[in-house]
Amino acid sequence: MIEVHNIRKEFKTPVVKEGRFSGLRTLFTREYRTKEAVKGISFQVQPGEFVGYIGPNGAGKSTTIKMLTGILHPTSGHVTIRGMNPHKERRSVVNNLGVVFGQRSQLWWDLPVKDSYDILAKMYSVDVGDKERRLGQFAELLDLQAFWETPVRKLSLGQRMRADLAAAILHDPDVLFLDEPTIGLDVNAKRNIRHFLKLINEQFGKTILLTTHDMDDIEQLCNRVMVINNGELSYDGTVNSLRDTIGLPTVITVTFRGPFAIPEQFQRQGNPAVPIRVTSSLDNTVTIEVNRREMKTLDIFKELGRWGELDDIDMEDPDFEDVIHKVY
Amino acid sequence: MLYFTLASKAYARNLQYRGAHMVHNIASAMFGFMYACIWLGLGADYALGDYGTQGMVGYIAFTQAALWVSSFVTNGLGIPQAVRTGHISLDLMRPVHLFSHLMAKEWGQIAYQFVYKSIPIYLVYYFAFSLQLPGKAVTFLYVAIALAGAAYLSICINYLIGASALWTTESSWLYWGNHAMINLLAGFFIPIEWLPGWLQTIAWWSPYPYLLYVPTRIYLGFDDVSYLWGTLLWCVLLTLTCLLATGFLRRKVEVQGG
Amino acid sequence: MTTRSWLSLYALLIRTSIKSRMQYKFNFILASFLAALIQISEFLMVAIVLFKFGAIQGWSMHEIGYLFAVMTLSKTLYRTFADEVHHLEHYLVNGELDQLLTRPMPVLLALMPQKFRIMLGEVLQGGFLLWWSLHGMMAAGQVGWSAVPQSLYIIVTGAVILFSIGLATATFGFWTTRITELQNLTEDAARTAAQYPLTLYPKWMSSILLIVVPVGLVNYIPSLYILRGELGVWVLPALAGVALLCLCLSLKFWHFGLTKYQSTGS
Numbered sequence: 001m002i003e004v005h006n007i008r009k010e011f012k013t014p015v016v017k018e019g020r021f022s023g024l025r026t027l028f029t030r031e032y033r034t035k036e037a038v039k040g041i042s043f044q045v046q047p048g049e050f051v052g053y054i055g056p057n058g059a060g061k062s063t064t065i066k067m068l069t070g071i072l073h074p075t076s077g078h079v080t081i082r083g084m085n086p087h088k089e090r091r092s093v094v095n096n097l098g099v100v101f102g103q104r105s106q107l108w109w110d111l112p113v114k115d116s117y118d119i120l121a122k123m124y125s126v127d128v129g130d131k132e133r134r135l136g137q138f139a140e141l142l143d144l145q146a147f148w149e150t151p152v153r154k155l156s157l158g159q160r161m162r163a164d165l166a167a168a169i170l171h172d173p174d175v176l177f178l179d180e181p182t183i184g185l186d187v188n189a190k191r192n193i194r195h196f197l198k199l200i201n202e203q204f205g206k207t208i209l210l211t212t213h214d215m216d217d218i219e220q221l222c223n224r225v226m227v228i229n230n231g232e233l234s235y236d237g238t239v240n241s242l243r244d245t246i247g248l249p250t251v252i253t254v255t256f257r258g259p260f261a262i263p264e265q266f267q268r269q270g271n272p273a274v275p276i277r278v279t280s281s282l283d284n285t286v287t288i289e290v291n292r293r294e295m296k297t298l299d300i301f302k303e304l305g306r307w308g309e310l311d312d313i314d315m316e317d318p319d320f321e322d323v324i325h326k327v328y
Numbered sequence: 329m330l331y332f333t334l335a336s337k338a339y340a341r342n343l344q345y346r347g348a349h350m351v352h353n354i355a356s357a358m359f360g361f362m363y364a365c366i367w368l369g370l371g372a373d374y375a376l377g378d379y380g381t382q383g384m385v386g387y388i389a390f391t392q393a394a395l396w397v398s399s400f401v402t403n404g405l406g407i408p409q410a411v412r413t414g415h416i417s418l419d420l421m422r423p424v425h426l427f428s429h430l431m432a433k434e435w436g437q438i439a440y441q442f443v444y445k446s447i448p449i450y451l452v453y454y455f456a457f458s459l460q461l462p463g464k465a466v467t468f469l470y471v472a473i474a475l476a477g478a479a480y481l482s483i484c485i486n487y488l489i490g491a492s493a494l495w496t497t498e499s500s501w502l503y504w505g506n507h508a509m510i511n512l513l514a515g516f517f518i519p520i521e522w523l524p525g526w527l528q529t530i531a532w533w534s535p536y537p538y539l540l541y542v543p544t545r546i547y548l549g550f551d552d553v554s555y556l557w558g559t560l561l562w563c564v565l566l567t568l569t570c571l572l573a574t575g576f577l578r579r580k581v582e583v584q585g586g
Numbered sequence: 587m588t589t590r591s592w593l594s595l596y597a598l599l600i601r602t603s604i605k606s607r608m609q610y611k612f613n614f615i616l617a618s619f620l621a622a623l624i625q626i627s628e629f630l631m632v633a634i635v636l637f638k639f640g641a642i643q644g645w646s647m648h649e650i651g652y653l654f655a656v657m658t659l660s661k662t663l664y665r666t667f668a669d670e671v672h673h674l675e676h677y678l679v680n681g682e683l684d685q686l687l688t689r690p691m692p693v694l695l696a697l698m699p700q701k702f703r704i705m706l707g708e709v710l711q712g713g714f715l716l717w718w719s720l721h722g723m724m725a726a727g728q729v730g731w732s733a734v735p736q737s738l739y740i741i742v743t744g745a746v747i748l749f750s751i752g753l754a755t756a757t758f759g760f761w762t763t764r765i766t767e768l769q770n771l772t773e774d775a776a777r778t779a780a781q782y783p784l785t786l787y788p789k790w791m792s793s794i795l796l797i798v799v800p801v802g803l804v805n806y807i808p809s810l811y812i813l814r815g816e817l818g819v820w821v822l823p824a825l826a827g828v829a830l831l832c833l834c835l836s837l838k839f840w841h842f843g844l845t846k847y848q849s850t851g852s
Binding site for chain 2: 613620628762775779791
Binding site: 066070072073090099111122151 | 607681692846848
């Protein structure tokens with residue numbers, strides 16, 4: 001469906017000289033600083049996949065998406081979408097592409113939401129019957145009726161994003177590129193959007209590539225995740241194996257009733273022979289870190305029971321955010 | 329001290345865009361050159377009043393250079409943009425008065441334009457048309473006062489244009505409208521005494537002649553120093569208007585949240 | 587996308603653009619009023635000189651009025667349909683061009699109808715001035731009725747030339763992002779210069795205005811034939827040829843520029 005072969009993108013920015021009256025100097029000699037935003041990325045996406053594309057700010061996520069959608073021309077390498085080159089055959093490619101940029105809307109700012117759909121339908125040559133049928137469907141799923149007649153500029157961020165999503169799939173594209181579709185939304189709005197995305201992926205078979213900073217998006221939606229860092233792919237696989245690869249420990253907070261003693265072997269820091277690591281001990285509360293792939297939960301409790309009489313145990317599995325933090 | 333910092337930051341900020349400004353200088357120099365050519369063409373067939381052909385060329389050269397001090401200030405002092413982005417509420421929260429804050433920034437901008445635009449442009453004309461500098465040193469003093477007054481008036485006018493952005497999204501039209509009025513009523517291309525009577529009357533009831541015509545006349549050595557009282561009067565009037573406008577603006581932002 | 591469906595889309599976009607302008611009635615009236623004011627003051631700048639002095643270097647009042655009118659109308663035609671080309675900087679700075687690049691149509695055709703500008707003031711003023719100058723010259727027996735269709739013809743070729751200049755200038759924005767300053771030179775300064783007979787300027791400058799930034803081909807050169815019978819009738823077909831050539835060159839340049847587009851920020 002999507003094939004990316006070793007694409008690179010360099011940006012050139014002129015170096016501004018400092019100092020007084022240096023305007024003339026800058027005018028005649030131009031130096032450029034070359035920044036390599038994407039350094040040779042290759043991947044393939046099969047039809048029906050839901051791929052998360054994550055990475056810290058400035059890692060090259062948006063640049064990649066823009067090269068896939070034909071907005072930017074790669075410095076080298078090539079991209080095909082459904083067998084076509086999005087730069088040479090841009091128009092045929094985008095006819096089958098839905099794009100949402102979370103940061104800006106593709107709807108007409110001053111017009112009621114439904115007017116934007118009229119324009120888009122015409123633009124993508126969607127006939128009136130199809131348009132009405134699809135809009136009816138989306139309106140129900142995304143609850144668009146509430147703001148059907150409202151000018152886009154008066155919509156809340158959540159409403160706008162829903163309206164934008166509907167706009168992106170009005171022409172029934174096979175492939176969707178979503179650049180941070182949940183950015184700035186509240187919990188409720190995020191849940192709505194995720195529900196809808198899951199539905200169109202599972203029921204309508206759309207292939208979706210999503211960039212986000214929200215790890216819940218990835219966990220709940222994607223069956224595959226790619227991590228880009230510094231312009232290079234540093235991970236490409238399932239979400240679960242990503243978690244395993246990193247192997248972050250579970251944090252357990254134990255409160256003892258009465259006196260307790262931490263066996264000496266656990267008190268030494270960084271002893272690789274023991275799976276339990278004590279990170280803090282205050283009054284009768286002890287915090288430890290355990291990698292649960294190395295030690296079963298029941299065994300952990302048994303071990304702790306030997307230290308003293310247990311009062312309360314609180315376990316915290318590794319946060320996906322932290323997993324990602326580790327990858328970055 | 330704060331105001332000086334604001335002004336020097338504004339000055340320094342411009343240094344980034346020197347390439348673009350160079351192109352702008354060429355455009356500006358071309359404009360003046362073109363207008364000078366028109367007067368040279370006219371001067372070949374007609375006597376050009378008090379000025380004479382060479383005098384009219386000197387007139388155009390000076391107005392074209394002075395334009396960068398007394399006309400091309402930031403659109404609405406940047407208020408329209410602050411309104412669009414919602415920054416305006418932040419700006420109003422600061423412990424300095426919005427008017428003086430923006431004015432300080434604009435003085436930096438004007439200083440930059442004087443150094444990098446007015447002077448180079450005038451130098452080009454000076455050599456291209458073999459112009460003459462004023463004979464008396466005191467003339468420079470009066471011209472400096474007249475130009476400073478013109479810059480101040482321009483800042484006030486643009487502050488008012490900027491304030492209008494809270495009521496209309498089309499305030500950039502006011503900016504261009506203001507430019508058109510400068511072209512016509514400030515004696516930018518045609519000295520005011522050659523305008524039709526009714527237009528002269530309108531001009532002298534407005535602050536526009538003090539932006540270009542008065543500094544230029546003084547520079548060319550006409551005995552028009554008393555016009556500086558007019559500059560002063562308009563400075564006072566427009567300052568009061570700006571302070572009043574800030575009051576309205578503050579209320580509008582407080583009520584509607586920008 | 588066929589031409590017909592594009593035209594119907596364009597019509598829809600124009601309708602919606604007008605509709606969205608009309609949502610802010612006060613703004614619309616204010617903008618129209620100020621546009622008229624600007625137009626009138628621009629006209630007065632020329633009119634006052636003509637009124638005070640009459641002819642400039644052998645060009646009569648009517649002839650200079652004609653130059654001004656043709657330039658105004660050509661510019662109006664260009665800006666009515668392609669105002670957004672002139673405002674490309676806005677799309678480059680805000681990254682809104684990204685959106686247009688995801689549309690299934692040529693970027694230029696997606697850009698043009700983003701905003702449709704109603705320039706009634708310019709049409710009225712240019713039309714009046716054209717009528718006044720042609721009427722004056724007909725009364726004096728300088729030109730015949732054939733000047734009317736010829737004038738309309740050169741307004742169209744002129745608009746194509748101005749559009750080409752505007753497009754080529756805007757294309758520089760793909761490298762420099764900022765284009766206002768360059769536009770000031772190639773569009774505003776050049777156009778203003780051509781409102782007067784080019785003989786006023788030194789040779790090097792009039793050559794620039796005929797070859798590099800060919801605004802002189804919009805009104806000056808055709809006027810030599812239409813008003814003064816100089817050159818020859820070949821000027822008219824030649825103008826169409828030159829206009830097409832300019833258009834092709836600037837479109838080529840535009841397409842090249844698009845491949846250099848560096849989208850902003852995130």
